Amino acid sequence: MKHRKTRTLRMxxxxxxxxxxxxxxxxxxxxxxxxxxxxxxxxxEAATDxxxxxxxxxxxxxxxxxxxxxxxEIDWWHIQNNDPGLADWxxxxxxxxxxxxxxxxxxxxxxxxxxxxxxxxxxxxxDVPDLFQSWGGGxxxxxxxxxxxxxxxxxxxxxxxxxxxxxxxxxxxxGVQYGxxxxxxxxxxxxxxxxxxxxxxxxxxxxxxxxLEQVQTIKDAGxxxxxxxxxxxxxxxxxxxxxxxxxxGEEAMNALAETSDxxxxxxxxAGEEVLRLVELExxxxxxxxxxxxxxxxxxxxxxxxxxxxxxxxQWAPGAFKTQAGVEPTDDLPFELKWAPFPTLExxxxxxxxxxxxxxxxxxxxxxxxxxxxxxEFLTNxxxxxxxxxxxxxxxxxxxxxxxxxxxxxxxxxxxxxxDFLQIALDQYFSPEVGAAINxxxxxxxxxxxxxxxxxxAITQVAGG
Amino acid sequence: xxxxxTPRTGRGSGRRSGNSRHPGRPRWHTIALxxxxxxxxxxxxxxxxxxxxxxxxxxxxxxxxxxxxxIGFDNFARALASGEFRAAVGHVTFLIVASLVVQLPFxxxxxxxxxxxxxxxxxxxxxxxxxxxxSEVVTxxxxxxxxxxxxxxxQSLQAVGGESLIQGWLSDPDVVLASLFFIxxxxxxxxxxxxxxxxxxxxxxxxTEAASIDGASAWESFRYxxxxxxxxxIRVSAFLSVIGSLQTFDIVWVTxxxxxxxxxxxxATFLYDQxxxxxxxxASAVSIIIFILCLVVALFYQRLVLRQDVEGVGAGA
Numbered sequence: 001m002k003h004r005k006t007r008t009l010r011m012x013x014x015x016x017x018x019x020x021x022x023x024x025x026x027x028x029x030x031x032x033x034x035x036x037x038x039x040x041x042x043x044x045e046a047a048t049d050x051x052x053x054x055x056x057x058x059x060x061x062x063x064x065x066x067x068x069x070x071x072x073e074i075d076w077w078h079i080q081n082n083d084p085g086l087a088d089w090x091x092x093x094x095x096x097x098x099x100x101x102x103x104x105x106x107x108x109x110x111x112x113x114x115x116x117x118x119x120x121x122x123x124x125x126x127d128v129p130d131l132f133q134s135w136g137g138g139x140x141x142x143x144x145x146x147x148x149x150x151x152x153x154x155x156x157x158x159x160x161x162x163x164x165x166x167x168x169x170x171x172x173x174x175g176v177q178y179g180x181x182x183x184x185x186x187x188x189x190x191x192x193x194x195x196x197x198x199x200x201x202x203x204x205x206x207x208x209x210x211x212l213e214q215v216q217t218i219k220d221a222g223x224x225x226x227x228x229x230x231x232x233x234x235x236x237x238x239x240x241x242x243x244x245x246x247x248x249g250e251e252a253m254n255a256l257a258e259t260s261d262x263x264x265x266x267x268x269x270a271g272e273e274v275l276r277l278v279e280l281e282x283x284x285x286x287x288x289x290x291x292x293x294x295x296x297x298x299x300x301x302x303x304x305x306x307x308x309x310x311x312x313x314q315w316a317p318g319a320f321k322t323q324a325g326v327e328p329t330d331d332l333p334f335e336l337k338w339a340p341f342p343t344l345e346x347x348x349x350x351x352x353x354x355x356x357x358x359x360x361x362x363x364x365x366x367x368x369x370x371x372x373x374x375x376e377f378l379t380n381x382x383x384x385x386x387x388x389x390x391x392x393x394x395x396x397x398x399x400x401x402x403x404x405x406x407x408x409x410x411x412x413x414x415x416x417x418x419d420f421l422q423i424a425l426d427q428y429f430s431p432e433v434g435a436a437i438n439x440x441x442x443x444x445x446x447x448x449x450x451x452x453x454x455x456x457a458i459t460q461v462a463g464g
Numbered sequence: 465x466x467x468x469x470t471p472r473t474g475r476g477s478g479r480r481s482g483n484s485r486h487p488g489r490p491r492w493h494t495i496a497l498x499x500x501x502x503x504x505x506x507x508x509x510x511x512x513x514x515x516x517x518x519x520x521x522x523x524x525x526x527x528x529x530x531x532x533x534x535i536g537f538d539n540f541a542r543a544l545a546s547g548e549f550r551a552a553v554g555h556v557t558f559l560i561v562a563s564l565v566v567q568l569p570f571x572x573x574x575x576x577x578x579x580x581x582x583x584x585x586x587x588x589x590x591x592x593x594x595x596x597x598x599s600e601v602v603t604x605x606x607x608x609x610x611x612x613x614x615x616x617x618x619q620s621l622q623a624v625g626g627e628s629l630i631q632g633w634l635s636d637p638d639v640v641l642a643s644l645f646f647i648x649x650x651x652x653x654x655x656x657x658x659x660x661x662x663x664x665x666x667x668x669x670x671x672t673e674a675a676s677i678d679g680a681s682a683w684e685s686f687r688y689x690x691x692x693x694x695x696x697x698i699r700v701s702a703f704l705s706v707i708g709s710l711q712t713f714d715i716v717w718v719t720x721x722x723x724x725x726x727x728x729x730x731x732a733t734f735l736y737d738q739x740x741x742x743x744x745x746x747a748s749a750v751s752i753i754i755f756i757l758c759l760v761v762a763l764f765y766q767r768l769v770l771r772q773d774v775e776g777v778g779a780g781a
Contacts, residue, residue: 116740117740120527120528120739120742123527123528124527124528124744139742142526142528142529142742143528145529146526146528146529146530148528230724231635231720231721231723231724284613285613285614285632285635286612286613286632286634286635287635288632288635288636288637288723288724288725289632289634289635289640289720289723289724290613290635296608296609296612296613296615430526430742431526431740431741431742432741432742432743435737435740435741439725439726442723442724442725443725446637446724446725448637448725
């Protein structure tokens with residue numbers, strides 16, 4: 001009797017386990033799983049969003065709303081989820097709300113990756129935030145084609161000229177303005193002067209050949225020459241991309257955008273030069289699995305003084321300080337300097353043709369006019385000065401004089417002196433093509449592919 | 465999860481009322497009424513998404529544009545031809561085989577040890593089971609810190625003169641999958657050990673006693689008495705391992721994101737990557753393929769292996 005009971009019990013357990021397992025297998029395979037995960041983070045946002053779009057259904061009502069001061073809400077998604085940016089932007093929103101009592105700004109700060117996942121879900125459901133982070137490029141084009149973002153050409157025409165024209169172009173698609181930049185910079189080498197001096201060197205050479213020699217010298221001195229987060233892929237793509245620009249110049253990059261043919265000469269040359277660099281084994285241990293911003297990543301390695309340089313944007317010093325546990329206003333325990341990317345012998349690219357990134361906010365399809373007013377406020381001289389002092393580089397030329405850090409001044413100079421700005425390739429092309437470029441870069445860094453095969457693989461995805 | 469299990473309860477209650485029913489129609493109205501909430505939930509949260517993803521899988525779609533580029537089964541063809549997807553399937557197969565060949569015997573051995581009367585048995589059981597209590601993300605974060613270059617493991621190896629053994633545990637494409645298998649096993653062997661222990665304790669002592677009286681050696685008694693009686697438990701344990709391996713995502717995503725260069729990708733990380741690339745049509749096709757693979761494996765296993773254990777119970781799942 002007792003025996004039988006245990007058997008029934010066991011059978012029940014087995015049945016329950018099987019049911020659970022099959023059920024979880026099924027639910028895991030359901031494609032909406034990932035999006036519903038991300039969606040749950042934003043369900044409250046979605047609710048407020050819906051409220052906003054209800055409040056701003058008709059364009060005509062908005063016009064009068066602006067005049068009569070009827071209450072409007074602006075949902076603002078940004079990725080400054082750490083101080084000082086987080087607090088600065090809250091303060092700017094508060095100031096704007098104080099000036100415009102009818103406006104309520106709901107801020108949703110998110111970590112970069114979480115933001116991308118959440119935005120994807122909201123775009124899909126049509127609940128577009130009124131203002132959200134954008135790097136322009138292929139993603140913006142997709143959003144424009146789906147009618148998810150608002151044409152602000154007229155609304156911004158009165159004041160957009162106060163911003164640097166090279167940067168406002170990033171959030172245009174076919175000549176129509178959809179967003180406003182707030183931050184811009186070019187990529188370059190951030191180097192640890194102490195380690196360079198230790199290796200008997202002064203500063204990065206201005207030619208690629210010279211730089212490769214220096215890398216060898218630093219390595220011979222027992223120092224890791226370069227930190228790179230090849231596990232995140234995009235930090236590695238800075239080398240691949242910058243070498244493409246150096247090899248072919250503006251003309252070749254424009255051709256690349258037009259034809260999507262990544263078997264072009266400048267891409268192949270870039271691949272070959274990447275391999276020459278990789279063959280020197282200049283990177284920190286475990287670089288293939290390392291991310292950009294982590295204790296065991298590129299920023300952590302640089303912050304500990306374990307590598308002599310890395311190729312990164314203007315946000316690098318801030319990240320190093322965070323990793324080193326240093327206050328944003330204090331200095332790192334070593335001297336950090338900046339140098340532009342070297343030129344490539346025989347390449348058509350000139351020093352004035354630079355690789356960089358521009359951050360901005362695009363305006364959602366249902367956003368009230370006040371959202372654009374807020375962008376004007378956000379990029380005025382005073383607020384851009386706040387931004388430039390604590391977080392990044394301004395796109396408002398009036399705000400540049402607050403930048404006292406000589407390294408940042410150099411980055412700014414490179415940006416303002418640029419004849420051609422190519423934004424990061426993984427942002428410039430569609431997400432799919434961008435990912436293919438990153439994937440192939442990682443393979444190059446692992447020496448698992450050839451420059452020709454890498455070019456062909458990207459071309460296949462890009463449809464060139 | 466909740467919604468998938470509700471219909472089972474629903475069916476159970478249907479059967480019960482079937483046993484005690486009076487002949488006549490009104491019963492069915494009641495049944496239908498009681499089933500309705502569960503069925504609606506099931507339809508909305510399980511059936512509808514599955515049908516939708518089947519629809520999406522036939523389009524070239526970036527997630528928010530108009531759904532108008534019908535491409536038939538191209539997405540499926542692309543997935544099946546994709547080297548990266550095949551690699552992911554290969555990695556999952558490795559995890560399944562390694563789990564069955566290494567993890568389960570290890571858990572069984574431990575269970576046998578801890579089933580005998582040794583000192584500190586309760587403590588050891590708790591210690592071995594403890595990793596299972598941790599969430600996958602916590603496990604992944606902790607192990608990433610231990611296995612990182614110059615992390616705890618490397619430093620420990622250095623301290624005992626084992627420098628030559630140091631590897632790029634999570635950064636060497638040739639090593640990373642083995643590292644991940646180790647982490648997964650570390651987390652899950654405790655569960656299988658407890659399952660086996662439960663199974664062992666369900667085996668009446670008199671049987672092994674009888675065997676030893678008949679002159680069976682310890683090995684013979686294990687091989688011919690314990691093992692066959694433990695069969696149902698082992699089969700369930702193996703099934704859990706297989707299903708778990710098929711779904712592996714969290715630990716991999718936290719430790720390596722499927723990298724470096726895709727060397728530790730699983731079907732689930734590959735799928736997630738496609739969503740991140742805004743390839744919703746393609747990703748839907750991939751998810752359907754994974755769904756079918758899971759279903760086929762689960763059904764086959766049930767029909768062929770679990771059948772003898774769960775005669776009649778799991779037949780309709």
